[in-house]
Amino acid sequence: MSSSAPARDAALADWLAYLETLHPKAIDLGLDRIRAVAARLELSLDCVKITVAGTNGKGSTCAMLESILLDAGYHVGEYTSPHLLRFNERIRIDGQEAGDADIVAQLERIESVRGDVTLTYFEMTTLAALLLFQAARLDVVVLEVGLGGRLDAVNLIDADCAILTSVDLDHMAYLGNTREAIGWEKAHIFRPGKPAICADPVPPQTVIDYAQEIGADLWRFGTDFNYSGDRQQWAYGGRDQRRNALGYPALRGANQLLNASAALAALETLRDRLVVTQQNVRNGLLHVSLPGRMQILPGLPATILDVGHNPHAASALGQNLDSMGHYPHTYAVVGMLHDKDIETTLSRLANRVDRWMCVTLGGPRGTSAQELADVVRRITGEETPVDPFIAQTAEVSRASGDHKPGVRAKPRPAVASRDVQVSTFDSPEQAFAEARKLATDNDRILVFGSFATVGPVLQVLRLEGRDVLS
Known part of the structure; x- marks a missing residue:
């Protein structure tokens, strides 16, 4: 099934190649295996945790949150996927990509405890990222869901705030062939009693129903938060907070204000734990960068x-x-x-x-x-x-x-x-x-x-x- 684990001095590229052989399926949704290994690793993140799911807009929303929070002076971890040039792009601590040696050290640690539990490439690397974040003693982590939500490895983490950017047809072989089915899968990143931000302007009813079923605090675009704008600037309006005279995000695209407003809604829900000023928002949106998105x-x-x-x-x-x-x-x-x-x-x-x-x-x-x-x-x-x-x-x-x-x-x-x-x-x-x-x-x-x-x-x-x- 799998080849032998790389030698102790092996390069990151060798480990990544090994991970592709470790599990019979490249994609095998489910949390039982990764939970078992996470327990052996005593994985625990003692910080603010934000998860971001959605068909599109996840990467942009994560990038904006990271940029704003870094400007506010917080120690921030960001996990995204896939990467464009180097695997290291997926794991960032305080705006810097994790180094090869640090990633390899965590992969070796996971390999030493997993026993006969096989994990996919994505599950192994997700655990590696979470272990790096745990060791760094961060203030906040921003985690992009890989596929769906309910059974995605990132959903191992109980988020303090969950964001659903959009729901549309993609990965239908795994998530279903309707927006209702896909929305239900993605909504499972929501947690009881915790804020759940939905930026989809017309969300499937399954998203709303699931949030109500578990008692999540659902924030809907157009109802609980919104934005307005003119040629020069835009404004965010939430339940109890308004941010005016904001410059447009450095990221281009018709939907970036929707993504930005979702990020600001999340920060509004967490303002008792994360203090973010108006200037932090302005600077964060001005300097945000995400290659390959318009x-x-x-x-x-x-x-x-x-x-x-x-x-x-x-x-x-x-x-x-x-x-x-x-x-x-x-x-x-x-x-x-x-x-x-x-x-x-x-x-x-x-x-x-x-x-x-x-x-x-x-x-x-x-x-x-x-x-x-x-x-x-x-x-x-x-x-x-x-x-x-x-x-x-x-x-x-x-x-x-x-x-x-x-x-x-x-x-x-x-x-x-x-x-x-x-x-x-x-x-x-x-x-x-x-x-x-x-x-x-x-x-x-x-x-x-x-x-x-x-x-x-x-x-x-x-x-x-x-x-x-x-």
Whole structure:
């Protein structure tokens, strides 16, 4: 089943390779195994704990919380997944990535006590992160849920505040094929008597029902907290707290105020334990950074990197592209995993792209360039269906009073009326190099579809000396 554990002086890369062989399944949801090992490790976090789940927006919300809390002077741990370039990105303490030696030491510790209990890669690394946080004696930890909520390894932790950013269709083989089923799974990060922040403007009834069933203190966007804004600034309004004259977050995107307001709602619920000033919020939002989320690189042609890989994320990306203005040609470097809703995701962007550069992603979950190209040719041969995300965004705008320009997408002509070109490549690097060769300064290049697509392109740019991770 698994190979022998790495030698004592083994590198982190050797340990990560070993973890991939340790358990029969790459994804095996359930808490019994990880709880058993956590008990042997005497794992306990004596600090404020915030968990963040959702289909999209988790990473941005975690990044904003970390940035604000660091500005307030707290010792903060942040755990996220997956990573773009290095595994170490997943585990941060006081804004710095954990070192190889520290991560390996915790993996060795887990290996020494787990006995005959096999854990997945994600379960082992989650325990390693939690052990590092325990040793660091932090004030607060921000934990991003990996998949779903109810049976995800991160749900091992009883959160003092839980945030649900959004509920949409993704990971349906594990979570169900309706928003109601997926919402029920994700709502299980809520805890009795503890604040539960729901930033989804129209949450499934199952989320509301589960919160009521367990007695969680549910905070709903549009009811318990909200935001409003104009061209220069925005304001947050909660149950008992208002924060005015805030600058827009450094993270770009139509949904970032929704994510920011969820973060501020969480901080409002915890204000008896975490003192955060207005200036801390301003500074935190100004300096927050998260590569690969509607990341627009400086220079020409305009280059956008986005890890969006499901219909909901692609819809938001489409609206963000619309707000950028007109470009003669948009080159899309796209690679996706086969367990995603590829056709619906690509259809959300079909009216915005005329040069498709499909790439092959390796590994058991990867999709070939030819498979993607076949999907693109199919969806660009007919009119794209109405995008439901536009209706949801309109709902957010009505609830919040947000009048910032560029929030709503303008109607576009059917794809069939455009000169669409489709090509295939063996890797993201190869496609990106060709896109840069073909695009003029007036065009734009979009790289999207997966962390496994954006990561290699980020590495290319980093090797060129570009500052792409801050």
